[in-house]
Amino acid sequence: MSNIKTMIIDLDKGEIVDISPDSYELAKELREEGKYKFLSAENDIASIKKREKFSKVYIEYKDDKINTLILPVRGYGLWGILYGYLAIEGDFNTVAGLEFYEHKETPGLGAEIDNPKWKALWKGKKIYQEDGQVSLKVIKGSVLENSDDFVYEVDGLSGATLTCNGVTNLIAYWMGSDGFLNFINNLKEIDV
Numbered sequence: 001m002s003n004i005k006t007m008i009i010d011l012d013k014g015e016i017v018d019i020s021p022d023s024y025e026l027a028k029e030l031r032e033e034g035k036y037k038f039l040s041a042e043n044d045i046a047s048i049k050k051r052e053k054f055s056k057v058y059i060e061y062k063d064d065k066i067n068t069l070i071l072p073v074r075g076y077g078l079w080g081i082l083y084g085y086l087a088i089e090g091d092f093n094t095v096a097g098l099e100f101y102e103h104k105e106t107p108g109l110g111a112e113i114d115n116p117k118w119k120a121l122w123k124g125k126k127i128y129q130e131d132g133q134v135s136l137k138v139i140k141g142s143v144l145e146n147s148d149d150f151v152y153e154v155d156g157l158s159g160a161t162l163t164c165n166g167v168t169n170l171i172a173y174w175m176g177s178d179g180f181l182n183f184i185n186n187l188k189e190i191d192v
């Protein structure tokens with residue numbers, strides 16, 4: 001049996017909070033004082049300026065175990081912020097999928113992030129190196145089959161290096177300690 005639970009988490013603590021996800025709206029969180037923080041230039045890897053205190057995440061359970069974790073991610077591309085979801089398998093390291101639902105990139109160039117062929121390249125890729133560092137990135141050109149970093153690399157989109165850098169940056173940010181890392185570490189402890 002599979003079922004999906006929607007929950008609100010406190011990003012800094014990495015903990016689930018008792019807030020109803022029904023009325024949650026990211027845009028609203030980012031407008032209300034006290035519900036977001038401004039990021040310093042140094043920490044703002046994804047160029048989003050502000051980060052919400054609470055995030056709405058989805059967990060898909062299969063036979064009472066976490067099968068997929070679906071996390072909202074965003075970061076600046078070339079023309080605006082790319083908004084999407086990164087789905088991660090129950091090992092909290094393997095990518096199940098990456099999908100953007102809103103962006104302003106150019107059709108045929110940056111907007112190729114929506115191309116099903118490109119999206120398919122993400123499945124099975126790994127996020128974290130053994131030392132915990134976020135290593136997943138979009139490279140320029142094609143990933144070599146025999147590359148040591150094959151599992152951490154995704155082919156770049158030609159003519160869209162700036163958009164691709166935006167995707168790399170948003171993964172680095174949201175999978176790091178200012179993003180979902182604390183939550184993931186907590187889940188690992190619970191879900192043994």
Ligand SMILES: Cc1cc2nc3c(=O)[nH]c(=O)nc-3n(C[C@H](O)[C@H](O)[C@H](O)COP(=O)(O)O)c2cc1C
Nearest residue numbers: 078105106109110111157158159160161162163164
């Ligand atoms: C009208 C116009 C729209 C563009 N749109 C994008 C875009 O959506 N994403 C992007 O990365 N580059 C876009 N570019 C190209 C960038 O300026 C840059 O040349 C490109 O990202 C470099 O990629 P490449 O190294 O693969 O050639 C656009 C360029 C022009 C003139």
